[in-house]
Amino acid sequence: MNQHVLAPPVALLLPGQGAQYRRMGAALHGYDRVFTEVMDEFLELLGADGERLRELWLTGEPADGVHDGLNAQPLLFGVAYAAAKSLEHRGLRPAVLLGHSIGELCAATLAGVWDLPAAARILAARSSSLGKAPRGGMLAVAAAPDTVEPLIPAECARAGVAVGAVNGAAQTVLAGPEAELAATDAVLKAKGMTTRAVRTAQPFHSPAMAEAARVFQEAIAAEQRNSPAIPLVSSLTAEPVTEQQALDPGFWASQMSRPVLFWPALQALDRRGAHTYVEVGPGKGLAAAARRLPTVLEGSSRVVSTLPSERGDTVATWESALAALASAGHLAG
Incomplete structure (x- = not known):
């Protein structure tokens, strides 16, 4: 039988604050052409701040710099987005996207709610809004x-x-x-x-972030927003994102001061049937959660991690993920 027919649909899982580590995904820069081009484009869109982030990302210095939300959030977004676009170039077509924290903004960008230049401005505004947050x-x-x-x-x-x-x-x-x-x-x-x-210096997803969320909302409202071209499940509501929510700046901004319901959202997604859960971004935290889902435990769903945990081999993990996705019929040729 054709394994392309048998392969369960892909659910991309996009990590958030806490998954970051020094030089996360940096070994793919210069190794994977599409990843490199997309990451370079994103950092360039961030202007002078992008140059600073590039230096921090590629050198890993200062060692603790990546854990501040001012640095972690745009880099988490960029690494996950670049990896997802590389997989898309290879033929991966996700059926649904689920992001955790900043990963939800990455999911929205991949779904076309806004384009990458708008995402860069939104990320810059998010970083600026952190000045309104307490330590x-x-x-x-x-x-x-x-x-x-x-x-x-x-x-x-x-x-x-x-x-x-x-x-x-x-x-x-x-x-x-x-x-x-x-x-x-x-x-x-x-x-x-x-x-x-x-590992963070900000109280993300708590009421203490309410003022930062208000400033962030104003920035999102200034950008054009579109209906998602790929279905999104929200870790804010643990339900599919509606068209009305996708177009509402307040919906996206409120996740800064409200809890991330990632596990309930993942469970809701799993109740819809078998999936190939692909964590796109650093670490394996979301993949570890997915491995506890009923459809994974019974063998109808599978889990793939594209990047390693902090001490893992980035290129080997990436190539292993590509091989797994190709063997399941999710990649072209």
């Missing part, structure tokens, strides 16, 4: 949100500490201002919970 952070907790949320001290919740992401059945991320997040961490540790700081 803060994010904290991964190995427990369900219903377990974690009641344990946030009332004074910390009033200051803006809140659930910032749901990445798995027992994978919750809190976000908020620095001091209050540290106090919450101490309470959770005292309760015997396992916690880990997410």
Whole structure:
């Protein structure tokens, strides 16, 4: 039988803040022609800031520079977008897109909600809007949100500490201002919970980002927006993005101050049937979540990672992903 018919449709998964690491995807620059051209175009569109980001990305110095949202977010976007366009050049045609945090803006760009020059301006505005945000952070907790949320001290919740992401059945991320997040961490540790700081200097997806989201919305409103040409599932609502939502600047901006419902969105997508889940971007965090889905566990869906975790071999992982996608009939020729 024709494996092109048998291959389940592709769902692209696009990672967000926390997946970044030094020189993520940089080994593909100069190795993969399309990746290189697209990444160069994106960085050029960012102007002087793009030159600074290029230096940081390719050299990996300063070592901790990539973890600040001012740097991590545009680089996460660029690496994922360039990798996705390289796969598209090879014939990959995703049936649906699902992004996590900044990955949702990448998904919108791939779907044609706005073009790459508009995306670069939107990303620049997003970086500028971070000046309206307090110093803060994010904290991964190995427990369900219903377990974690009641344990946030009332004074910390009033200051803006809140659930910032749901990445798995027992994978919750809190976000908020620095001091209050540290106090919450101490309470959770005292309760015997396992916690880990997410690498970021901003309290993304918490109420503390409300003013930054307002500034960001104004920038999105200045750009032309289109109905998506590829279906999107939102990690803001855990449902398909409607045409009305796609055209609404407030919809896209509000994800800065509202939680990322990635796991519920991934579950909703999986309930629609088997997929080839392809994580396009650094790390394997979204792929790890996808491997816990029912259709993957039963063998009707499969999971492919295109880039490695921090200590992995970038080119080897990329070539392995290309081979897997080609053997499943997802790539041309």
